[in-house]
Amino acid sequence: MVVGEYWEEFKARSETKEGDEDPEKVLDELGVERQCCRRMLVSHKDLVDIVAPYQ
Amino acid sequence: MTEDYEVEFIERGDRHARFLVRGVTPAFANGIRRAIIADVPTLSIDTVRMVENSSVMFDEQLGLRLGLVPLTTPLGEFEEGDTVTLSLDVSGPSTAYSGDLVSSDGMVQPADDNIPIIDLKDDQRLELEADAVLSTGKDHAKHQGGVAVGYRHLQRVEVLGDSDEYGEEETNILRGVIEEDGELVPTEEFDHDLTNRYPGKEIEVHDVPNAFVFDVDTDGSLTVDEIVTAAAASISDRADELEQAVQL
Numbered sequence: 001m002v003v004g005e006y007w008e009e010f011k012a013r014s015e016t017k018e019g020d021e022d023p024e025k026v027l028d029e030l031g032v033e034r035q036c037c038r039r040m041l042v043s044h045k046d047l048v049d050i051v052a053p054y055q
Numbered sequence: 056m057t058e059d060y061e062v063e064f065i066e067r068g069d070r071h072a073r074f075l076v077r078g079v080t081p082a083f084a085n086g087i088r089r090a091i092i093a094d095v096p097t098l099s100i101d102t103v104r105m106v107e108n109s110s111v112m113f114d115e116q117l118g119l120r121l122g123l124v125p126l127t128t129p130l131g132e133f134e135e136g137d138t139v140t141l142s143l144d145v146s147g148p149s150t151a152y153s154g155d156l157v158s159s160d161g162m163v164q165p166a167d168d169n170i171p172i173i174d175l176k177d178d179q180r181l182e183l184e185a186d187a188v189l190s191t192g193k194d195h196a197k198h199q200g201g202v203a204v205g206y207r208h209l210q211r212v213e214v215l216g217d218s219d220e221y222g223e224e225e226t227n228i229l230r231g232v233i234e235e236d237g238e239l240v241p242t243e244e245f246d247h248d249l250t251n252r253y254p255g256k257e258i259e260v261h262d263v264p265n266a267f268v269f270d271v272d273t274d275g276s277l278t279v280d281e282i283v284t285a286a287a288a289s290i291s292d293r294a295d296e297l298e299q300a301v302q303l
Contacts, residue, residue, distance in 0.1 A: 052176050
């Protein structure tokens, strides 16, 4: 698996991002089991929107 | 291997499987593990020709990301070093995904379609042509087909007797697969806690000699069946090569 595959759905559903669901449950449902995969999604912050104006 | 060995599946899927192998030495089990990781070649993007990149990232940053996209690799169709060309053309405002890659070979496709490559704003555009090359994990980690491949001993639980009547019932965590009267029981079945399975018993856990439970996950470029058989074949090929080399 590649964690990037689950990013858009995780972002849309997790209450820590744009959704309203418990991130733990979302990750379980997505089948992202290993904590080293989970932390990648939980701790990620999209920065493109912040950098874009300074291009 | 002159000894007989047997394989039994505990879980079997396209991308993840758990199976028991009996009758192999620890060295051979590790050989299989290493072959899965380092010796089974997969296709991965290696060279990128940028036509236009007005995104916020540099060409080489995107090149790295493209290389990490797993591509389905048909077994036996390619030799190491063979290339397949893919192209990508996305204009903002939108996100370029791995699924936007267009392959020149129908058998070679991104294994996952929703991997974001770069978010493109208005007036930003990404157009490129890329060559995927067949190579091994030894050469670059992006060519590894196996993800978190490992094995552990099959174990069996020996009941020694009843535990101390007034002793404190402590959890006894074990992860893996245990053998019970010939039945294979994954520890998930009792929440990895032996006290759930053997309440009030004093127990001892033993490794079953020469029996290994493999846990194989793939990135989607190959199925578990393909990657394990290819790994075994690569060991066999190298053993033959060695035999030839040392003959008089």
